[in-house]
Amino acid sequence: MKITEKEVRYVAGLANLNLSDAEVAKFQADLDGILEHVDQLNEIDTAGVEPMAQVLFDADETATLRADVPSPPLGNQAGLANAPQPGAGYFKVPKVIER
């Protein structure tokens, strides 16, 4: 087995994802199968190969820098328009620190 139920619950915690017991069981089986397949990566020799994080093209080092001039911001009202709970110009969330 590549991944245990305990590990599934641990990873769900890292991902801030509340899962039902049925989901934990299903994802344990699914991830197990996928990780089994992924293990074939051990069969290919990658000695001396640079990890490729991004598609890169030849360009000057400064090619992607924009001119340092201010442009109009989105604005408070537009920024908060989709907030589930806006208040006093902020995003409101449950209390983090108890007095």
Next chain:
Amino acid sequence: MTIATLTIDSVRGGLLSRQFSASELAAEALRFAEAENPKTGAYLHFSPERALAAAELVDDRIARGEDPGALAGVPVAVKDVIVTKGIRTTCGSKLLANYIPPYDATAIVRIEQAGGLLIGKTNCDEFAMGSSTENSAFGPVRNPVAPDRVPGGSSGGSAAAVAQGTAVVALGSDTGGSIRQPASFCGVVGVTPTYGRVSRYGLTAFASSLDHIGPLARSVRDSATLLGVIAGRDPHDSTSAEAPVADYTADLTGDVQGLKLGLPREYLKDLTSETGDLIFQAVDVLKRLGCEVREISLPATGFAIASYYIIATAEASSNLARYDGVRYTFRSQQSDTLSNMYRNTRGEGFGAECKRRIMLGTYVLSHGYYDAYYLKAQKVRGLIARDFANAFAEVDAVVAPVSPFPAFKLGEKVDDPLAMYLSDIYTITGSLAGIPCMSVPCGNTAGGLPVGMQILTRHFGESTMFRLADAYERNA
């Protein structure tokens, strides 16, 4: 006018010869799209006010004798992962069911500047994660060619809209095949340009190093015109490329004499089905047109799925972290503490496939697994890119299938995620390398299901890709 068979050129001709106005066309296109939509569910919602306002601007330009733009009056459907100011953008997710973006994606701005009419937003797999459009929170899309089958995914709604004729062209997004595969399943043209060719500004992030916006159309010419409009450097996306944008339609000469094509051995060895027969027939057409065909090898192909599903899910797990109940419309009722708000909002909001990918991505990035999975997958990605670079030292284009099989039945693969992932084998390699690739229809199976041929070229080789696809389309 018959909406379902319009092309960009026929719309332009009709407008300039005063056969119809852009406003008349917009109204008729919207009426037709809304009437046809129940057959497939391609659209999630329509944008009549926006389309009619844009059409008026086109009519004004024509009345003043100005050039109305390369997409003048053309009805465009847009995948609902691309943000549209003031128009709901759901990403196929319950989490964003009521999200109204405060800005437009750059591709949308450019389409409207060119006179295009945004008529509606199309259904897709949730956050573009899937190969069948069955992962949408708002129900699946039916394939217009065979209503008991999937349209492919994740841009299934855009492919279905174009195939149905309710839009002349559409925008999709592609991370591992999400434009090309639905294009092949629905019998239309689908283009994944070079990574960075089209700005990702306003494309909801799935896997940022792999995400592309690209066109779907009923002809190679229309797909080339649309790409020409949306391509180019954008200061809002630092990964958008500086390279000048070619005039893609100018290159559609039909002349492909002497072009060298590579058939990758690794793609064809298991391809004994009807799909294979149709691909080989299409290759014969290109041979007849004067292309030289040779077998090539892309040795790392067998490792592409594993590499992709590590990199894409790792990036996705980070990108989807923002849906936490603070900023984006949906928050769980069970939010007594901050931590419960995060956990319950995400647990209730995401569908099964998104959760599965967040879990896999979080796992491969977690302590102790980073080197074994994520770093290894990035090295394999480097090998896949190297394979293509070696191939393009020998040949001008690679020709391949898009999918191992044509459109499958709704529900057929939903319970087997690994089988669904494995079916992405032919599209994922091009995505990992960041090269331009497209699907062009190459006939139907005996059962009447469309099959697509894939053409891949070197970075920024779109002109050669379009020229080959167009020459094939004319002679198929």
